[in-house]
Amino acid sequence: MRIILFTGKGGVGKTTVAASTALKTAKEGKKTLIISTDPAHSLSDALDTQLSPEPTEIKENLWCMEFDVYYSMKKHWGNMQEMMKSIFKFQGIKNVVAEELSVLPGMEEAAAFLWLEKFYREKTYDVIVIDSPPTGETLTLLSLPQVTKSWLTKAFPGQKFAVKTLGTVIRKTTGIPVDKGYEEMQQLFDKLESIQKAFLNPSICSIRIVSNPERMVVQESKRAYSYLQLYGYNVDAVIVNRILPEMESGFFNNYIEKQKDYLEEIEESFAPLPILKVNHQGKEVFGIALLEQIGESIYGDLTPSDVFHLEKPLEVIDIENGYRVKLKIPFIKESDFELQQFGDELIISLQNRRKNIFLPKFANYMKMTSYSYENPWLTIELKRD
Numbered sequence: 267m268r269i270i271l272f273t274g275k276g277g278v279g280k281t282t283v284a285a286s287t288a289l290k291t292a293k294e295g296k297k298t299l300i301i302s303t304d305p306a307h308s309l310s311d312a313l314d315t316q317l318s319p320e321p322t323e324i325k326e327n328l329w330c331m332e333f334d335v336y337y338s339m340k341k342h343w344g345n346m347q348e349m350m351k352s353i354f355k356f357q358g359i360k361n362v363v364a365e366e367l368s369v370l371p372g373m374e375e376a377a378a379f380l381w382l383e384k385f386y387r388e389k390t391y392d393v394i395v396i397d398s399p400p401t402g403e404t405l406t407l408l409s410l411p412q413v414t415k416s417w418l419t420k421a422f423p424g425q426k427f428a429v430k431t432l433g434t435v436i437r438k439t440t441g442i443p444v445d446k447g448y449e450e451m452q453q454l455f456d457k458l459e460s461i462q463k464a465f466l467n468p469s470i471c472s473i474r475i476v477s478n479p480e481r482m483v484v485q486e487s488k489r490a491y492s493y494l495q496l497y498g499y500n501v502d503a504v505i506v507n508r509i510l511p512e513m514e515s516g517f518f519n520n521y522i523e524k525q526k527d528y529l530e531e532i533e534e535s536f537a538p539l540p541i542l543k544v545n546h547q548g549k550e551v552f553g554i555a556l557l558e559q560i561g562e563s564i565y566g567d568l569t570p571s572d573v574f575h576l577e578k579p580l581e582v583i584d585i586e587n588g589y590r591v592k593l594k595i596p597f598i599k600e601s602d603f604e605l606q607q608f609g610d611e612l613i614i615s616l617q618n619r620r621k622n623i624f625l626p627k628f629a630n631y632m633k634m635t636s637y638s639y640e641n642p643w644l645t646i647e648l649k650r651d
Contacts, residue, residue: 267389267391267470269471270570271474272395272474272475273494274401274486274490275483276399278508279478279507279551281302281308282560283476283544283564285312286560288330289554289561292326294570297390298327298329298393298395299331299385299391299393300328300395300396303396303397305399306399312552313554317330331381335377379457382396386461405493405494466499469573472500472503472574473500473501475490475491475504476505477505484528487504488596488597492595493619495596496593500573502539504540505542506544508545509529539574539575544560544563588648589629590648591612591623591645591648592646594642594644596641597642600638603616603617603639605637607634609630610629631651632651
């Protein structure tokens with residue numbers, strides 16, 4: 267199975283590019299699912315087809331779905347939601363508010379990941395194309411398993427038996443399903459960790475950044491690339507959308523000239539990544555026929571489900587009396603990040619993002635002795651005490 271996730275700044279045309287990619291893989295005979303994880307769904311508008319929270323076949327080899335967090339909670343994690351609702355009601359919070367609060371922060375991202383875990387485990391499709399929300403929300407989605415693992419380790423260190431035993435008593439006396447809810451929560455975290463392993467495998471998952479030849483968009487694309495490398499995900503292409511064609515004269519001449527500069531910047535900044543280009547269509551983009559044309563213009567003779575570029579953003583190297591960890595993070599300065607070590611956990615803070623790297627257990631007996639940054643590599647040395 268191949269998973270292809272499209273990310274980028276809001277409004278760059280991720281849905282158009284994702285739908286065009288899915289249509290092309292389906293046309294090539296691969297059983298394809300495109301799933302929209304953006305709360306502000308536009309996939310059904312782009313395809314000009316009504317979609318649902320379950321996969322719907324709209325064309326030969328092509329299934330589509332727009333996920334819904336409340337539908338997912340009700341179907342798969344009822345005990346956990348009931349536990350949260352019951353606790354809020356027990357504290358005197360009104361029904362409607364309790365219903366809203368029962369969807370935990372991050373649950374929207376988790377729900378999307380859990381659907382993907384189900385499809386991956388069942389090997390239902392050959393290709394899964396993900397139309398993700400704008401960059402910030404995508405990064406929240408992709409970092410969620412690491413964050414939850416770190417949180418669960420700190421919040422419940424070795425307390426599973428106590429929580430389950432006490433939870434059974436609470437359920438019998440108050441009706442709040444604490445034990446069942448906690449069990450579901452643990453299963454949820456296990457599944458999150460399982461699907462993230464697939465996402466971190468470059469032969470399974472590719473992330474493609476959708477950009478436009480505009481200053482703010484190019485800057486955000488660079489930031490997205492830095493963060494994705496920080497988290498260890500393989501970016502295998504940049505797709506530049508809405509390129510205006512040359513004109514003899516007219517209102518957009520200055521804009522077109524500026525575009526050329528940004529296209530050069532993209533080529534230089536993201537090398538050696540493949541840069542795929544899409545011309546502006548000069549009209550609204552919706553409907554399967556036009557999306558199929560765009561898919562052909564993006565990929566030509568390429569197969570969209572191939573891995574276009576492969577690199578290893580994280581390396582652990584043996585050195586005398588310890589290890590050297592190398593992490594690829596382009597487009598940053600040494601003043602942009604902070605490093606901390608807590609036992610076998612290394613925490614890298616990059617502006618408003620954090621990466622938790624879980625090292626082998628023996629790292630508990632090592633100390634971070636030095637680090638250095640030479641674009642694009644951050645090098646950290648751990649030595650035995």
